[in-house]
Amino acid sequence: MSNNSSARRPKSKATTTASQEPKAPSAADDTHVMPSKPVERAKSTGLHIGEAAPGVAKVDPIIVADGIRRTFGGLTAVDVEHLEIPRGAITALIGPNGAGKTTLFNLLTGFDKPDAGTWIFDGTSLSGVPAFKVSRMGQVRTFQLTKALGLLTVVENMKLGAKGQKGESFWQSLIPGIWRKQDEEIEERAMELLAKFKLDAKADDFAASLSGGQRKLLEMARALMSQPQLVMLDEPMAGVNPALTQSLLDKILDLKQEGMTVLFVEHDMHMVRHIADWVVVMAEGRVVAEGDPHTVMRDPAVIDAYLGAHQELDLGVVTGRYSADAADSTTDAAASTKVKASDLEAAGMAELEDTSK
């Protein structure tokens, strides 16, 4: 596979870098000059029908989920009554750690089976459909903890992502003439995508040699190899070098422009605000709010679920480790001195008892 590929590589690289040229100079400025606003792209609006509330119907949903429940022992990880994801838009799924975001991703993509519930992707029921079929149907995902195949090269990882490869059939694989041309096309596409994600220089390195951030990029690029309709990104920014963030945001906006639907999990609120058209907030397995980013982030229920009720407190002061004059500047020092650590502890225990009932 790799013998003939290296001979052809320079050519395809040349063409792709040429097409990248106009963009290149901006990369350097990107890092400082505020989170530079390249071209403010229009948000998609008018996605929902009626008032924005958890489970609101969408004008053109690509995913419709109903009554999805998943429990692990006594813990209910996901309990979603109704959820619709709008087509052709960028939807962010946010919520505190343990809210069930990744579990929901796993369920929707067939990596896990729910205790109950049904969901429809693009008009087809996906309940019980295994992950590899889900991805063939045009719904691909990336992982929070990347799953690159370390002992394949970067470009080989990419080529795995392409679907409908003729060489996958045992008998056809024996006759290179059948698949060689397709393989070349796939490789060319792979190199184009790698160039977009600035990984082309690494094409012939083992994927294991990539950093966590680069693996994230590779995984996203590989997902695109299957030419999906819906791309699901699990914390695409986590571990990615902050200097790359801006260009990665642009990549995601590009996907929308190309007609794909994007659903992503993210903790970085700046990113959510910047690119999401719609935000779904989960907490303790349930969808607690939905809406456009600006409205959702002012919603008290969201602030409570996401930030916690005590963000104004400095726990160092509460626990008596530090005096009030040394308090964290983002917190309320006076309030921190008044709260008792034992009360916060009791609040935690009380919540625990609530949830275990």
Added chain:
Amino acid sequence: MSAATATSTPVVHIDNIVAGYLPGVNILNGCSLVAEQGELIGIIGPNGAGKSTLLKAIFGQVNVRSGSVMLEGEDITGLRANKLVARGVGMVPQNNNVFPSLTIEENLQMGLYQRPGAYKERLEFVTGIFAELGKRLKQRAGSLSGGERQMVAMSRALMMNPKVLLLDEPSAGLSPVRQDEAFIRVSEINKAGVTTIMVEQNARRCLQICDRGYVLDQGRDAYTGTGRELLGDPKVTELYLGTLGT
């Protein structure tokens, strides 16, 4: 509790370690850390910076290719887990941290199997911090939620009266209110005299309670300082604390 007073050998001294899982791929590229007697150390940093790997390096779960890990002046690099526990290293992993088919009591006993005689005394210490566990000793650990399991795991690690307690993301998977509770517990454990090294995603909370923090980036200790210094450092704020600001 303060670092400045300690002139004796540090409890944990990690010197310039290089470590990784796959051959030829290093996760830690020359990382150093010092924990003095009674300190609460917080390790923060972006995903993939090597935070958990650093804990695993102390606990002998990853190949340390060069550099050393010293416990009170003795080299413990690459020792096996049972030896480390006997020498006083307590580890609380993030996942799979209890024996689900055993009761809480049996879990605690497992923590002390190398020195069963001290059970009563240690149980008293542990239930002094986690009072509610004392009332539920006969409950099966498998029936507990993630946060409760974390408590059992911490208690089990404390049973051996460790010289240093290693915590891998004690707040992971907890709601904000319960996270605060977890941090207060960690602070209490530390106040009881246990030197503690904690890896955390919730950087702000972690820095608020810790004596000193290390910011890891790409397998190196990029910044270190007291928790307060790091909280106030604009660079750390920008990169790792984040804000929901408007």
